[in-house]
Structures are given as structure tokens and as C-alpha cells.
Amino acid sequence: MKYELVSGLETHVELSTKTKIFCSCRTDFGGEPNTHCCPICIGLPGTLPKLNKEVVRYAIMAGLATNCEINLISKMDRKNYVYPDLPKAYQISQYDLPLCKNGYIQLDSGKKIRIARIHIEEDAGKLVHKGGDVYVDYNRGGVPLIEIVTQPDIRSSEEAREYVEKLQLIMRYIGVSDCKMQEGSMRCDVNISVRPEGSEEFGTRTEIKNMNSLTFMTKAMEYEKNRQIELIENGGKVEQETLRYIESSGTTESMRGKEDAHDYRYFREPDLVTIHTLSEEVENIRKSLPELPTARIKKYIEKFGISEKDAESIVKYKNISDFFEKAIQGIENPKIVSNFIIGQIFSTLNNEQEKESFDIKVSAESLNELCKLVESKKINVGLAKSTLLKMLETGKNVSNFISQEDMQSISEEKLLEICKKAVDSNPNAVKDYLSGKEKALKVLIGFVMKETKGKVDALNTQKNILDTIKNI
Amino acid sequence: MVTKEDIIKLAKLGKLYLTEEELDSAVKDMTNIIGFANEISKVDTGDTEFDNINGLENALREDIVEESFDEDLILKNVDGGKDGFFYIKKYQN
Structure with a gap:
């Protein structure tokens, strides 16, 4: 049986604002660990987040550039999970009222990859694992992200690559992100399932987390597609799970299964007020798009x-x-x-x-x-x-x-004069040309170029030389 | 009604490890907490629409950098951390 790949992407793009999403710490990549931090972005109790205006504007720009509708009324929500990269034990994100929805990116084939939503959220800190111990750097914690989520419209790893490349270019053109996958300012989670060609139903999907290179992303998709097909062909069933791609072996391995699926217990972030954008503001942003x-x-x-x-x-x-x-x-x-x-x-x-x-x-x-x-x-x-x-x-x-x-341009008369000189001084080349050796003409043109320091047009010179030879 | 299963699930999500005894008392505590918070649902609000931020909107900040805190201050609550990092020692069972 022939199988078809069905895939959707969730792409995280770090916004290039000067400051973090909820505090005034700088967003620069790197730096000594924990030097771009304050009580807000390390999640100390009693601190209050304050939303960066520019993050909202950048996200709306990204939405408009990818043909999205803008939700004029939007809000932030808490996504709860306990992990050391997230000091508050919740990430401030958006759940049911993202800033942008229903957009698309068109591929060269004319096919549209639909974008379900674009929402804003904070990035997590960076974990460094050393001999079983964990070292945490919160410089990246609170850096603004947009997450761009597509519908399951992608049917091959080539389409996925083209979509990401197009998205990357659009974000760079509108200047909201440098989208450097190698530095992590752009990362993709890939949802993958397979189904018999012609079938309308979706198969059980797996999700490969945090792809940070296009080459690895396409390799991982191919591997995962084949793994799922093989499993089904052998009478097995695809388990819904979250996977990690192992670059060295080119395979995927399970991070967590369905039973460990996160229960994020989203609820409205009570520390942040409603984001109300006026339609005139949206139109002004649309007009200002490069x-x-x-x-x-x-x-x-x-x-x-x-x-x-x-x-x-x-x-x-x-x-x-x-x-x-x-x-x-x-x-x-x-x-x-x-x-x-x-x-x-x-x-x-x-x-x-x-x-x-x-x-x-x-x-x-x-x-x-x-x-x-x-x-x-x-x-x-x-x-x-x-x-x-x-x-x-x-x-x-x-x-x-x-x-x-x-x-100083060379007059037509002067050019003709030099061409005559070329013909006179290179009798052998002229003889060769007349006996059918077309290449000999190059010697004559070269002579003229040398005399004029390349100031004349080659075609015009050729014409003048031919005229001169004709008139001998 | 809060069940023991609810507490086990919440503890798991919160990466908490509770003994049987702690579980039983947590069921009791949580039942009390939810009962206390539930009092508010008895209020008759009629047709009034309200949310938990009092209808406020657009408290936005300009994108202007302010100096971050010194690393030693940031790491003060964790005994200075290790090599500039927050440090979590390998979990020993």
C-alpha cells in the first residue's frame, strides 16, 4: 500500500525586541550566565510582569505578513508545568485568544500551508546537563517568542522545508527576528502521521521536538514517516508520543508517551490585563510593513x-x-x-x-x-x-x-583608426581569420582593448574590425 | 469533591512526592481550600459581566533596556549558585 505523510509544524521564533517580554532586561544572545536577569524573569514571588508594547506590534506584523486575521481583543494565559527551565512553574502564553489566526504561506507550487494561529509567549531558560547535575541560565528566560502553528497541510519533508524557509525569510524581511536556527532563535516542533494514500482520516501522530536545523528536520521527518509505515505494515500501531531526534544515529527516540502527556491547566493570567488593539492601529502596522x-x-x-x-x-x-x-x-x-x-x-x-x-x-x-x-x-x-x-x-x-x-570615451573615428592599426599590425591573425579560423578575431579585438584600456564595446569593435578587413 | 486520585495527579504534575499519610491530609486540606474559594460562587451577580482583571486593558511597557541585577544578587537565594549558574544536584534515590 502507498502511504501519505501528514504533517503540521509549530515554529518558535524569538523576537528581536531590545527587552524581554515582561521586564526590561536585555534580550541579547549569549552573555555570562544569569547576567540578563531581574526578579521578574527569575520568577521571584511578589513580582509583576508588564507586557512589552513592541512584542504585540511585532506579533501583529508577523500575522499580517502571513495573511492572518488579528484578534483585536486578546489576553495572556498561564500554562502550568514544573521544570527547572521555568522558574515560576508556569509559562505566560496565550491559549484561546491568540493575537493572530487563520493565515497562510503560499509555496512555489501555489499550494497554501494554512496557519491556524500565532501567539506570543515567553521563552524558557537554558539547561546545561553535566554529569547528571543541571546548571540553569535564565538569560533566555522571558525572551519574547511567537509560536506559529500550521494546520496539518504539509505532505512531504520538502514542503516542510520550503514552508520554514519562506517563513524565515518573511520574518527577516519584516525585521521581527533574525531567525537563526543554529542560535536557537528559530526552532520547529514537527507533528507527523501517515495514512493510506487517498484516505481522508488522520492517523495517530507523533511529535518531534525542537528541530534546530532544516537538514535534520527533513531527515527526521523521513525517518519518522518510514518508521510509522513499517510499524503499520507489520501489524503494529503508532503510539501517540513526543519524540527527540538523535542527530548522530539519524533516529528518533521517545521523550514521553500519551499517559505522560502534559496537563497544562491553562487559566487566564491574572497579573496581565486585556490586550485591546484598535483596527486603525492594525491598519497602520499593515501600511508600515516593508x-x-x-x-x-x-x-x-x-x-x-x-x-x-x-x-x-x-x-x-x-x-x-x-x-x-x-x-x-x-x-x-x-x-x-x-x-x-x-x-x-x-x-x-x-x-x-x-x-x-x-x-x-x-x-x-x-x-x-x-x-x-x-x-x-x-x-x-x-x-x-x-x-x-x-x-x-x-x-x-x-x-x-x-x-x-x-x-574619456573613445570616438567612433578614433575606434576605427585603432581597428585599422590592429589589422595592419597583425597580418597573421587576419590571414588566419580569412582562412576560416574565427578565433583569430579575438587577437585583433584583444589588441584594440589593450590600446584603449578596455574602454570600448567589444561588439562594436568586432564590427569595426570586420569592416576594416572587408575593405582591405 | 476532591478524591485521592485528584491529589495523586496534582502531586505528579507538581513533581511532589507524598507519603500515604500526606496524601490523606492533602485530600482534607484541598477539600477545605476549594470549599472556601467556592463561597464566592454563591454571590448573585445578575447580568453583570466581570473578569479577574476588572475590565482593565493595555497596560503596556515601552521597549527600553534597564540594567539587569548583579549576578550575585540574582544567585543570592540559591547560596551563590555554581559557576554563575543556578545549580541542581543530581537526584539520588
Whole structure:
């Protein structure tokens, strides 16, 4: 029998506000243990939480950017559980009135992954296990999170990966989170079940907790899907349980079963008042949203005539896309700029991480200056390319490599004159060309380029050389 | 009515380990506590809508950093912790 995967994701995203959700301690990643703490975030009795305005605004931004409706009346709830990472023995979260609901993210195939809800909550502290002892650092405790919960719409690990990548990019574009999975500012819980293809009923699901890399997430999903299919094929039954993925063996293991399922005894957080957002405020936030990745890709393809592949590889990294937007100011054909980015600039970036941080020595203004010289035909593309590589290496501006003299354009008469000189000085190349060796033409063009320091257009030069040869 | 099973479940959720004797007295105590709190449901509130925060809304804080507490103060209640951490020694049965 053929089986189908049914999966839904719960994604935790750490918001990049300056302060924690309920106190004014900083949210910076790392730092010496327990140095970003106060009586509120270590849960001392008698303290009162006070909600950070910016957390509400960021969550609404995230909701609007993922096509959600906003609950104008919302509130916080207590989720009770006893574990050392949570000093109050309850997490302040949202239960039945999340800030956002009923959204979706559209995949490239056009399929929509529906988002059931987005709610705000506090992150827990970090536990370090050493020889059976536990060390607790509450720097992360109280850092604001949004949890984005999808409907069980995902049917393959590829769809899950695409959904997470799209979500990650949207959150980065609207600036609510850096979504660094390796630093834990984005983590996914994956719910998985299988069912015979064509069946409408859901199978029993398991949940894999805390995936912090896309590669491991897809591997874990594949493993878990196959494990469940094998179990069913052999007459067994899938148990509802919470699993942990073991990276070294590529397998999953049980953390707790159904009988140990948490009973969180949610109730309204009495220390925090109702969150009442006005619809005008929501509209103002909607208007202030920056351009989203899908809109940028569309603009690059339709308005700038950039290929889909190139548009996607620029938009994939917010830093690069922002750089591109700045570098095209006053440029008529932005393709010149995108070609330099994907050609010369990408050639100096060795991996995904370097592209993501995009720490290069050339500023957008400097690239803009270079592209304007190309567009006004003051220098040709070849010279611009080699100059850009030098700029990337040294961090110096265009003017350090191209002099005023270089930029003086060469008149048509002067070009023809130099072409004639090329033909006269290279009789062998001309002979070769005339006997059918097309490549010999390159020698002649190269001569002209050398004479003009690459200031002329290669195609135009070729035309002039051919005319000269014809007239011999 | 609070049963012994309720108390066992609550103790488990609260990671509390109670002896048989403690369980029995906890049933009694909890019955009293709930009975006390239940008094409030006798009040006739008519059509008045109210919640546990008196209808208050939007007490929000600006996102401005204030200095955190010194690490020694944070760890003062746990005898200074260990290497800057709160420290939980391995549970010995």
C-alpha cells in the first residue's frame, strides 16, 4: 500500500525586541550566565510582569505578513508545568485568544500551508546537563517568542522545508527576528502521521521536538514517516508520543508517551490585563510593513527583466536584496547590477553563511557608481568586472582604479583608426581569420582593448574590425 | 469533591512526592481550600459581566533596556549558585 505523510509544524521564533517580554532586561544572545536577569524573569514571588508594547506590534506584523486575521481583543494565559527551565512553574502564553489566526504561506507550487494561529509567549531558560547535575541560565528566560502553528497541510519533508524557509525569510524581511536556527532563535516542533494514500482520516501522530536545523528536520521527518509505515505494515500501531531526534544515529527516540502527556491547566493570567488593539492601529502596522520577498521577486522579474533564478538568488538573502535595492538607484537597467552581484560578488562568497551575513568590502553606493559608468558607456563591462574584483579585494572606490583619462570615451573615428592599426599590425591573425579560423578575431579585438584600456564595446569593435578587413 | 486520585495527579504534575499519610491530609486540606474559594460562587451577580482583571486593558511597557541585577544578587537565594549558574544536584534515590 502507498502511504501519505501528514504533517503540521509549530515554529518558535524569538523576537528581536531590545527587552524581554515582561521586564526590561536585555534580550541579547549569549552573555555570562544569569547576567540578563531581574526578579521578574527569575520568577521571584511578589513580582509583576508588564507586557512589552513592541512584542504585540511585532506579533501583529508577523500575522499580517502571513495573511492572518488579528484578534483585536486578546489576553495572556498561564500554562502550568514544573521544570527547572521555568522558574515560576508556569509559562505566560496565550491559549484561546491568540493575537493572530487563520493565515497562510503560499509555496512555489501555489499550494497554501494554512496557519491556524500565532501567539506570543515567553521563552524558557537554558539547561546545561553535566554529569547528571543541571546548571540553569535564565538569560533566555522571558525572551519574547511567537509560536506559529500550521494546520496539518504539509505532505512531504520538502514542503516542510520550503514552508520554514519562506517563513524565515518573511520574518527577516519584516525585521521581527533574525531567525537563526543554529542560535536557537528559530526552532520547529514537527507533528507527523501517515495514512493510506487517498484516505481522508488522520492517523495517530507523533511529535518531534525542537528541530534546530532544516537538514535534520527533513531527515527526521523521513525517518519518522518510514518508521510509522513499517510499524503499520507489520501489524503494529503508532503510539501517540513526543519524540527527540538523535542527530548522530539519524533516529528518533521517545521523550514521553500519551499517559505522560502534559496537563497544562491553562487559566487566564491574572497579573496581565486585556490586550485591546484598535483596527486603525492594525491598519497602520499593515501600511508600515516593508516589501515582502514574494513582491520583490515579482518586481525583479516583471519590472527589471531579471531571470527568475537570479531574482530568487538575490531575494533569498535580505542583506543582498537590500544592497541591490540601494545599488540600483538612478540606474536604468538594474540587470547590470544584478549581473555584477551574481557574477563577481557571489564569486567571492564561499557559502550560505557568507551570503547571509554579506560582509563585503564594496558599498552599494560604490557599486552604483561603477554601474553608472557602464550605463553611460564610459567604461565597458569587461573593465567594470575586473575593477569590481579589485574593489572587492581592497575595499577601495572606483576612482582608485579608473582614472579620468580611462573614462574619456573613445570616438567612433578614433575606434576605427585603432581597428585599422590592429589589422595592419597583425597580418597573421587576419590571414588566419580569412582562412576560416574565427578565433583569430579575438587577437585583433584583444589588441584594440589593450590600446584603449578596455574602454570600448567589444561588439562594436568586432564590427569595426570586420569592416576594416572587408575593405582591405 | 476532591478524591485521592485528584491529589495523586496534582502531586505528579507538581513533581511532589507524598507519603500515604500526606496524601490523606492533602485530600482534607484541598477539600477545605476549594470549599472556601467556592463561597464566592454563591454571590448573585445578575447580568453583570466581570473578569479577574476588572475590565482593565493595555497596560503596556515601552521597549527600553534597564540594567539587569548583579549576578550575585540574582544567585543570592540559591547560596551563590555554581559557576554563575543556578545549580541542581543530581537526584539520588
